Amino acid sequence: MREQASYLRIADDLRRRIAGQKWASGEQLPSRAALAREFGVSGAIIRRAQEALITDGVLEGRAGSGTYVAEQRKRCRMVRFQATGQAGAGYRGPDLGVLGEGETWEGRSDVMTPAPAEIAARLGVDEGAYCVRTAYEHLVDDKPVYLTTSWEPYDVTKGSLVVLPDGGPLAGAGVVRRMAELGISVTRTQERSEPGTTNAEEANLLGVQRGTPCTRIERTFYSDDGRAVETADIIVPSVLCEIVYELPVSRS
Missing domain, CATH: 3.40.1410.10 (Chorismate lyase-like)
Structure with missing residues (x-):
């Protein structure tokens, strides 16, 4: 339960930062290791937080490259x-x-x-x-x-x-x-x-x-x-x- 609360809290924090334009559309996020050090958690928890945001369409993962803010597409x-x-x-x-x-x-x-x-x-x-x-x-x-x-x-x-x-x-x-x-x-x-x-x-x-x-x-x-x-x-x-x-x- 503590781990679940941690990754949800981190996901919410990352979501707020993206909404506040800390990272622009299409910009790469810091590495998983860097975010783990910042939040004082394991890399596995950061991965779960990022996966939740990828599922929500906030982030996108690129194989061999990292995690990026999902670009807003024109309708x-x-x-x-x-x-x-x-x-x-x-x-x-x-x-x-x-x-x-x-x-x-x-x-x-x-x-x-x-x-x-x-x-x-x-x-x-x-x-x-x-x-x-x-x-x-x-x-x-x-x-x-x-x-x-x-x-x-x-x-x-x-x-x-x-x-x-x-x-x-x-x-x-x-x-x-x-x-x-x-x-x-x-x-x-x-x-x-x-x-x-x-x-x-x-x-x-x-x-x-x-x-x-x-x-x-x-x-x-x-x-x-x-x-x-x-x-x-x-x-x-x-x-x-x-x-x-x-x-x-x-x-x-």
Whole structure:
């Protein structure tokens, strides 16, 4: 109990110093040994105090370098359109939204991944049916802002040049454009959103605290014959990004 009280007291002290600008955003803290001498405790207690502040997003650890004050990141705006992919002639991305200047993305595809039960139900395929699973990180100024995991039935794209959403001649062109290459007309998309929080893996990828509030969007694209050709889970942490929809107004 005494050790627990010590590391919490030290964490509170470090938090107050950071709030008071003793160390600026991005600045490295003194070494663990130096802080241990200052507070008259062991290095293990300092480590626990720093870990608590890392979990809270106040500090960030850098392997082989030390502990730093976490940099405050600018909140982005994701603009989503009714006609996905028609946000502008220069836009290329995985059919999600436009973040603006400095926007990039990285993707990694795994071919012939068995579909879990929930994904299979959304795609209308048998559980365990092969899919192409692609994990995206969406970045602004090289820092992740939101995440997407996309699933496409392997039977739809196998043997084609567009089997990999993140590779080939249409890498990053989006579901609508890639499916058109196969003669498939995507005519409808359905989205379902709900509030949630980031789990440990998501928080680690995004550089936020575990349990950070987020919007979870479940999106599915359908062809003109009603077949689901792609479904995706989109995780948008509210501290990093707001979601804005731009929809046309009918004049009739």
